[in-house]
Amino acid sequence: MISNPIEKYRPFVAFDRDFSERTWPSKRITQAPIWMSTDLRDGNQSLIEPMSVERKLRLFEQLIKIGFKEIEVGFPSASQTDFDFVRKLVDENRIPDDVTIIALTQSREDLIRQTVESCAGAKRAMIHLYNACAPAFRKIVFNMSKEEVKQIAIEGTRLIKQLTAEHPETHWLYEYSPEVFSTTEPEFALEVCHAVMDVWQPTPENKIVFNLPATIEATTPNMYADQVEWMHINMRNRDSVIISVHPHNDRGTAVAAAELAVMAGADRIEGCLFGNGERTGNVCLVTLAMNLYTQGIHPGLDFSDIDEVRRCAEYCTQLPVHPRHPYAGDLVFTAFSGSHQDAIKKGFAQQKPDALWEVPYLPIDPADVGRSYDAVIRVNSQSGKGGVSYLLEQEHGLVLPRRLQIEFSRAIQRVTDETGREVTAADVYNIFSREYLEQRKPWTLVRHRITGEAESGSGRQFEIEVELEHNGETRKLIGQGDGAIAAFVDALQSKVKVMDYHEHAIGTGTDTRAACYIEVRIDDAPTGFGVGVHGDIVTASFLAILSALNRHETHAVAPATQEAVTA
Known part of the structure; x- marks a missing residue:
């Protein structure tokens, strides 16, 4: 009779003798x-x-x-x-x-x-x-x-x-x-x-x-x-x-x-x-x-x-990948420890493009998997990002996706580094508004109109007419796509690739507005977010794309790897 729960288990033994013929311990993998x-x-x-x-x-x-x-x-x-x-x-x-x-x-x-x-x-x-x-x-x-x-x-x-x-x-x-x-x-x-x-x-x-x-x-x-x-x-x-x-x-x-x-x-x-x-x-x-x-x-x-x-x-x-999953998780190239950040910063500063990879704490160059080093708020590191997103949600109903939280934390960090003081909830919203919502130049949305289905047999469903202002000059553009966002991106005629999309409602009833967060990649630059808030969800998504495009064109977001070096 088993009296101790652990007695239910016994080690599995594959052989009734020692397998002395094994050679694998001295082997190395040399090909895939x-x-x-x-x-x-x-x-x-x-x-x-x-x-x-x-x-x-x-x-x-x-x-x-x-x-x-x-x-x-x-x-x-x-x-x-x-x-x-x-x-x-x-x-x-x-x-x-x-x-x-x-x-x-x-x-x-x-x-x-x-x-x-x-x-x-x-x-x-x-x-x-x-x-x-x-x-x-x-x-x-x-x-x-x-x-x-x-x-x-x-x-x-x-x-x-x-x-x-x-x-x-x-x-x-x-x-x-x-x-x-x-x-x-x-x-x-x-x-x-x-x-x-x-x-x-x-x-x-x-x-x-x-x-x-x-x-x-x-x-x-x-x-x-x-x-x-x-x-x-x-x-x-x-x-x-x-x-x-x-x-x-x-x-x-x-x-x-x-x-x-x-x-x-x-x-x-x-x-x-x-x-x-x-x-x-x-x-x-x-x-x-x-x-x-x-x-x-x-x-x-x-x-x-x-x-x-x-x-x-x-x-x-319909399953999430853990943020700490090797190579692919959101946080695998993010260091919260100050000593880790310092070592990584020094490693980036000395790393030569044609040299063997030797950046401390990073077993692989993030660029090789299309990623970059995401800096975080150094002061109150782990709670910094979470605290910022909490204030935006509680005070203004903005629920930021995880990667936008990381990206926006850099803007907060710049302010705290420059002022040496702790930011308030009002400061956080003002910085967020300046970084994303007020990004209206060089591209400004004047109006848009979805004209209906595109040419029969083209495989595309939407055609859109857009009127934009670019550096004071009005432009009328036409785009097609399998959705409103795809048609809008097509109208811009720029190398914008939508990588991720999030939306939610703010408020209730007749005062409800839509918040849209879109992560894009433009040319070969690191991905970046744009944010749009409007009473109409389609308009909010267009504003978000222009927000990201404007931030890119005005260099509002420096490459994460460079920021890690200079922070």
Whole structure:
């Protein structure tokens, strides 16, 4: 009888002997692995509200833009939405020729048939079959023997080989996962993989993928690496096999487990952007890729505009990325400590453009991911930004987005540095008004008129006529776009890219006004905000764009990196 709660647990042991053959501790990663994104399958399954077709399509296109060549696009037999999405990709020819789509299925005949049907006609498609092999699943979930579990994998593989042969227009690949590999006896996992291999008959030109998932992260990363290397050493026909790993993050060590697994012989990593996934998530592919980047190894993935990737992921998953998330969080390049700020400032001052990166406290140049160093209020550091935004909200109903809070804190800091005194609530609003609301030159909005739908067949919905005053000269402009803001930006004929948009009401009833906060990027300058307040939300958004444009053209906001140097 267990009397102490901790006695319910025992350490997992993968081998009944020491695995002395290991070589991974002396290895280094010298090249990027094959990346497989499972955002649209494993990531989507974990969401409170699964992605719509529109959101899945947007994320799929973002994954293509990043550079993923293998994308698990869904679980077509699990829902009609997933099936329809995969068919949409195939039927509308949305898959680049060098990209392989992957569809997951359990080993049941009806599910396998539906999965193959969903992918048929694609240029390159991979069917991913899985069944759980771990002792707890054999005993508790399935009540099956080892031989029965192995037969499930064999029969499923045989059917997939038969069905895919009926669609020669598609280049078919195959992936098999002994699910819960992390707690399966390695000898049995290898036995099942070999049985699958005997059916599929892979070659060096047409390899099979054996995925070794840490479906439940049950061990320390070094033990997972031992399991992977044991499979790597003992796998038959290794030149015809791609060993893949799929680490979950139950113990919070998925990144380490993935990196050690590559040292141990893995060729491929499956995961999600920003670690999305069931329970504590899948391994974060952004972190893994950028970790390689900091070691001088190009990951083969493009995160040069990490804010765009993050915003897309947040929109599609409806989940926020933590402000302290490595490389992508709002605050990862922000130092609140005075000593940290001083060291970073001195590092920027000495850093040469063509030299090795050596700025203290910053493991990567923020510019390489499209970011800059965000300075903060040095006095009462952490509460400074929060206090300022609190006063604006309480006194004036202005609810600033997080990045605008950081940006505006610089203006407050300039005042406190110059005056040496603490600012009041009235001071805060006056500074905010001067920085954003009163930015009416060189561009001033005179009037605007939405004239209706644009030219038929253009793919655009709005046409707008705008009258602006520019340095005293009146200009009449016309723009088109798929929305009022897009049409207005088009009319400006400048390199303005809207990066983020927030709005809310101020007041109630007939006195209600709209506050609009728009973050834009102009040319290659760092992003900056504009703010507009008006009784009409469309007009408020136009005022916000002109506020940002005017601030840019009058150099109201210095680049954050330079400000960090001179502060």
